Amino acid sequence: MKRRHLITAIAAGAAAAALPALAANKLPLVEVFKNPTCGCCGAWVQHLEQAGFPVKVVEVDDTTVTRKRYGLPDKFGSCHTGIVNGYVVEGHVPATEIKRLLAAKPTAIGLAVPGMPVGSPGMEYGDRKDPYDVYLIDKSGRETVFAHYPKS
Structure with a gap:
């Protein structure tokens, strides 16, 4: 009986030690922030x-207000605006790029995929994938290519 208690205590201790890492x-x-009737935003x-x-x-009826509040120029606008850890994520940005942004922590407004490119997350249309870029928008509103997604 004592041996079982010892094993249970060791297992519980190991699990508790792993919790902070998890x-x-x-x-x-x-x-x-999205329009209530937009299906691609939900996707x-x-x-x-x-x-x-x-x-x-x-x-919201209009995401322009949110973009302006966070300083994202209108030319990068899309159909929905996300905010994560103070960064703007505009349009159909892949989650992998958001994770990369959060890991890199650049001094920037955020990421944008202007328009609604077919094949981007939420804009799937069969096997069709149009090429598109994910832009990193710096604090002055200038963009650089953060990631490129080629046509498949």
């Missing part, structure tokens, strides 16, 4: 959730 890997909340939210992000959806 909590450290938890992804931050993405707050998504992008599902993409984020499947990648492990917790998501809070805020339904």
Whole structure:
């Protein structure tokens, strides 16, 4: 009996020691501002959730107000705007790029995929995938290519 208690205590201790590491890997909340009738925005939210992000959806009639509040120039606008750890994530940005942004922690406004490119997360259309770029937007509103997705 004592041996079983010892084994249980050791297992419990190991599990407790692992908890901080598990909590450290938890992804931050993405707050998504989207039109209530937009289906592709909902599909992008599902993409984020499947990648492990917790998501809070805020339904708005116009996402322009949110973009302006965070300083994202209109030319990068799309159909939804996400906010994560102070960064703007505009449009159909893949979750892998958001994770890379959060790991790199650049001084920037955030990421944007302007428009609604077919084949981007939430814009799937069969096997069709149009090429598109994910832009990193710096604090002055200038973009650089953060990732390129070629046509498949």
